[in-house]
Every structure is written in structure tokens, then in C-alpha cells.
Amino acid sequence: MSGPERTLRAASAIVGVADAASPTGELDLHGRALEAAMVKEALDDAGLELSDVDGVCHAESSMAVAEYLGVHPRFTESTMTGGSSFEVHVEHAAAAIAAGLCEVVVGVYAATPRSDRTQGRPSRRRLPAGPNPAAEWEWPFGLRMPMGPYAMAASRHMARFGTTSEQLAQIAVSTREWASRNPRARYQSPLSVKEVLDSPLQCAPLHLLDCCLVTDGAGAFVLTSAARAKDLARPPVYVLGAATAHDHMMISQMPDLCVTPGAVCGPRAFAMAGIAPADVDVLMGYDSFTITALLHLEDLGFCAKGEGGPFVEDGKTGPGGSLPMNTNGGGLSYTHPGMYGMFLLVEAVRQLRGECGPRQVDGAEIAVAHGSGMVLSCMSTTVLGTEATLG
Numbered sequence: 001m002s003g004p005e006r007t008l009r010a011a012s013a014i015v016g017v018a019d020a021a022s023p024t025g026e027l028d029l030h031g032r033a034l035e036a037a038m039v040k041e042a043l044d045d046a047g048l049e050l051s052d053v054d055g056v057c058h059a060e061s062s063m064a065v066a067e068y069l070g071v072h073p074r075f076t077e078s079t080m081t082g083g084s085s086f087e088v089h090v091e092h093a094a095a096a097i098a099a100g101l102c103e104v105v106v107g108v109y110a111a112t113p114r115s116d117r118t119q120g121r122p123s124r125r126r127l128p129a130g131p132n133p134a135a136e137w138e139w140p141f142g143l144r145m146p147m148g149p150y151a152m153a154a155s156r157h158m159a160r161f162g163t164t165s166e167q168l169a170q171i172a173v174s175t176r177e178w179a180s181r182n183p184r185a186r187y188q189s190p191l192s193v194k195e196v197l198d199s200p201l202q203c204a205p206l207h208l209l210d211c212c213l214v215t216d217g218a219g220a221f222v223l224t225s226a227a228r229a230k231d232l233a234r235p236p237v238y239v240l241g242a243a244t245a246h247d248h249m250m251i252s253q254m255p256d257l258c259v260t261p262g263a264v265c266g267p268r269a270f271a272m273a274g275i276a277p278a279d280v281d282v283l284m285g286y287d288s289f290t291i292t293a294l295l296h297l298e299d300l301g302f303c304a305k306g307e308g309g310p311f312v313e314d315g316k317t318g319p320g321g322s323l324p325m326n327t328n329g330g331g332l333s334y335t336h337p338g339m340y341g342m343f344l345l346v347e348a349v350r351q352l353r354g355e356c357g358p359r360q361v362d363g364a365e366i367a368v369a370h371g372s373g374m375v376l377s378c379m380s381t382t383v384l385g386t387e388a389t390l391g
Contacts (some may be wrong), residue, residue: 039222
């Protein structure tokens, strides 16, 4: 591939990350104070100061965050695509850095739905801006949110390909194995396929343990030019490829319940990075539900369409498996404050820097953060690599 689609490769690098999660599911800080704490931690991680920042990303209001931080950015980004927003932000920030519009970009996210509820604070549940046809044409007919659309995808996948509840459950089991190695994970105790199937049915065929957590959580990243990254505190993690695609907003308008837009953006990001699925050492794939993770495996090319069930049933996405996936414990067992894509990036970076302790994947050089937004609506793929991948 030639031309502009290759211009982002290794032009920028993530040089600082931070995230906050707790086994209790609750954090002490909330709101802008929590966001500011994440920004400071990520900048400290990079060895940079707030005065170095000339770009700000936030899925709600980069202007409000910049004002709170006292930053006057040259690049501002408030794209909101749900859980994939942060992968989109990395793509856009990498493009801005490559174009010379800015040099040091901070992206941040924080949400505290669990402690908001337990402490009686008003909840900020974000609905799509503008007219919402789903409120007229889907929700009144009994579509339970948010699991209803994913249950439809799971049901269709089962009917079309013979996928089983046991195979979906194995995804949760393998993810929990990773969580057992993460002392900050919400759930760390061993999990069996039987326990997943015995957990309460939420929206057939999805059980409670097929569904993501509801916890507090926060995170941040710092992205800068490849030239500047070489002189900072941590080894650079280069953005090798990035792409985004979406094809619907309401689940009733999804062209094919078994094929997400990841089938478009995944191959494009891989092509930009110059890699194939077999080159990926760590996959951080958004796991709002077990079916979400299974669809990523197929659409990104790790297995053929319809073969996701057999692909996961031997535990190959867990510790010791051939495709380590969601090594922090994922949205199913680590944390999930509402939009999980930030945590995909943070863990991918830490794996490539060799900082993950008992859950470290030996020799990891290429990691993929694949975000999923809304109801399987907007997928965004970020391919990250170490210095060794630049040759």
C-alpha cells in the first residue's frame, strides 16, 4: 500500500499511560478531579509537564477539560463514538502530529457509575445527541439495553454457525484467568464454564457472566511525535496503524448481525502497519459481552467467519494460549465504567513495555487495541509496536 494511508506509520508514539481501577469497583475521586489525576499520572509516566501539552482529547468536551487543566491547545478532539472513542482519538491525534498541527496530545476518560449510585450522586448517562429513532422504533418493543442488541447478535451467530453458549462462556473463563493475575481487577477468583451458564439469564442467550461489569474507572494516554518520544522517560510505543469504520447506529439497521465494521477497519489498520493477524502478540479486544469479543476475532482475521466458537473453546485466548487477549481481565472481569476503550490502549502499551508482572506476555512486540462503540456500531483499530517493529 502506498500514499496517504501509510503516513501515520510510526510517526507518533504513546509515551505515557495511566489508569485507575479497584477490586471494590469504586474509586475515591470522581469528575474533573479524577480526570486531572489521570492526566498528571500519564504525564509523569512520560516525563512531561502540563506545559508541554498542546492537544487535548475527551469524548465529552475537550474544551471543558482543557479549561480545567489550564491548557490552551492547538489541537482539540471531542469525537464521541462510545467505547471506541479513545482509539478514534489516537488515530486523529496521530494524524494531527504527522501533519505538524501539534506535538504532545493528552487523552483522558473517567466515569464513576458504581460510586455515583452507592453515594447518591447524580448519574451522567449519556444518550445519543439529537433525534434518537431507537427510542421510538426499538426500545418500546422490549429491547433491553444495553444487552439486547448483543443478545440479538449472539442468537444470530448461534443460528447461523452453530456457536454454543459453552463457547461464549469460555471467553469469560479465559478472561477471568487473566484477571486472577491482576490485583486491581474487580473479580479475580477462578471461573468455570458451568458457573457462567448457571449465572442468571439476562437476555437470551446471554447470562450475567457473559456481560461486562459496572464499575468506576479512569485512564489517560500521552501521544507525541516519534522524534520527541526517543528522549522521554519510557520506551516509545509506536502507532503503526489506525483505522475506523461504522455502518449503523441502531441495531435494527446493522447490515449483518454477524459482521461488525471491524471487518473494514481491522484489515486497513493491519495493512497500514504492515502486519498480518499472525504477527499480533497481544489482542486487546473490547469485551462488553462475550459475543463482542468473539466477533472481533473473526472480523480481524484471527479465524474465519463462523469459526470463533471452535477457535476459543480450547482456551487459546487465556494465559499460555496462542493469542493472549484482554490480559488485564477485560471489561468482563477487570473494570468497565461505561466506555472501555481507554483501558485497551493502556494495557497494550504496558504489555509492549514489559510492565505487566504475572500477566506479562513474553516478548510482546505488537499489540492491537480494538475498540467497539455503541451497539457494535463503530469499530476503531489501533496497531501498536515497539522499537523492534520499525525495521
